[in-house]
Amino acid sequence: MKINNIDIENRTQPYLIAEIGVNYFDIAEQRGISPIAAAKEMVREAATAGVDAVKFQSYSADQLASKNSPAYWDTSEESTESQYELFAQYDDFGEAEFEEIATWTAENHDVDFLSTPFDFHAVEYLEDLVPAYKIASADITNHPLLRQIAQKEKPVLLSTGASTIGEIDQAVRVIEDEVEDPEICLLHCILQYPTDPENANLGMINHLDEVYPEYMIGYSDHVPPDDGMVTLLNSVVNGAEVIEKHFTLDKSLEGNDHYHAMDPEDVRTFRENVDHLSVTTGRSKKEPISAETDSREYARRSLVAATEIKPGEAITREQLAIKRPGTGISPTMLDTIVGRKAREQIALDSILTWDLV
Structure with missing residues (x-):
């Protein structure tokens, strides 16, 4: 897989995606700046820390959830009981805003701009802005959306949280039916916010690699970060070549995705640890050196x-x-x-x- 001509497979570091999501709204409120300014500040901090890509979420609450959709996250961390109510708080950005951020990112930083589309309209307006499409775990059975994304013939990053192998097979076939030799990365993911460390099950990365040897395997993480970023490092040990992790500038902020996100210092720690891991891994053929x-x-x-x-x-x-x-x-x-x-x-x-x- 290549994203913007980056050959992901032949790197010592994984392709690291800072999932900004909609966290910039809370940063904007905290710092008394506009959401656009906060989004750009988060991109700047993520790029400086050393990520490969920044990712947002493109959705409309009216298109995403009914008004009767209950919460599936830890309400002691995010108290909103309705999906619709939560999403409605963070859906002010549309095509114009994402175009501004994508253009500004390309002009000022050497990182890729990505955003997850949650509806057909978002797929269309993101086509000229993103080098690859990220699909959320919850949409792995949304075959009409998968089909539309596949038709764009760009690399696809597909999260597999809460999915059976059968459901993953069906999603992969939908993509394969639309494009010859697709570039797919299947991201192991646990759809629990936050994910308890004992539920991370990073060994599933190996299972995905066994079942889908023709595709790249990665990891989308929701485990609260530890001081040494051991969870992410363990995913690399288990074979993850693409890693997505929520990103914030203040992990103490209440609600949404701050409480299980990494910050710039976590990015630096992770990169340093992977460098050390790469150095000590060395070559694979056993022989005297x-x-x-x-x-x-x-x-x-x-x-x-x-x-x-x-x-x-x-x-x-x-x-x-x-x-x-x-x-x-x-x-x-x-x-x-x-x-x-x-x-x-x-x-x-x-x-x-x-x-x-």
Whole structure:
């Protein structure tokens, strides 16, 4: 998969998406600035911290949820009991606003602009703004929306939260039916806000990789970040090549997606940890490396004379010890040496070499 000519597979770092979502509305209120200014500030901070892409959410509450849609998140963190009421608070941005942010991002920062479309209209106006489409877990069974997105023939990042393999199969087939050789990344995801660490199930990344070897696998995370960003690092260990994580400038803000988001410092910590992981992972073929040359020679053992051995004397097992360094005859040759004759006088504690026997 390539996004804006970035070859994601051949990188030491995963393609990291800062999911700004609609968090800029709360940042705007906190700082007394406009939502557009807050959105740009969040893009700037995310880009400076080192993400590859910033992602927003494009929706209309009227198109997304009925007025009778109950909450599915932790209401002790986000107290709104209705999906419609929550989404209606954050749907002021439309085509013009996202076009402004996308243009400003491209002109000022080397990161990709992405936004998840939640309706047909959003798919259309985002076409000229995004290099790839991200599809939310909740829309994996929304085949009409998947079909429309697939027809744009751009890379697709498909979250698989709360999905069975059968549902993922059906979604993948919908995309495959619309475009030849699609570029798809399946994101493991747990659709719980926030996700309890014991529910992260990052081992599912391996299962997705086994079932869909032809497609890229990634991870969309909702676990509250720890100081070392271990959850995200573990997803890399398990094979995630694309990572999406909610992003904020203040994790203490109440409501919506701040309480399980990463901030700029978390991004830096994660990037540093992945660099260290990459350095220590090294190459995959098991073989001695140059740094072990001296160790192979001096830390291993040789056959050593346990007594003086006279010229012409047949060497017995009792006359041999096994000691460091490994510069002489290897102990693997013990049975071969026993019974052979000494060519010359061999002093006590001498390292046996082939010219002595």
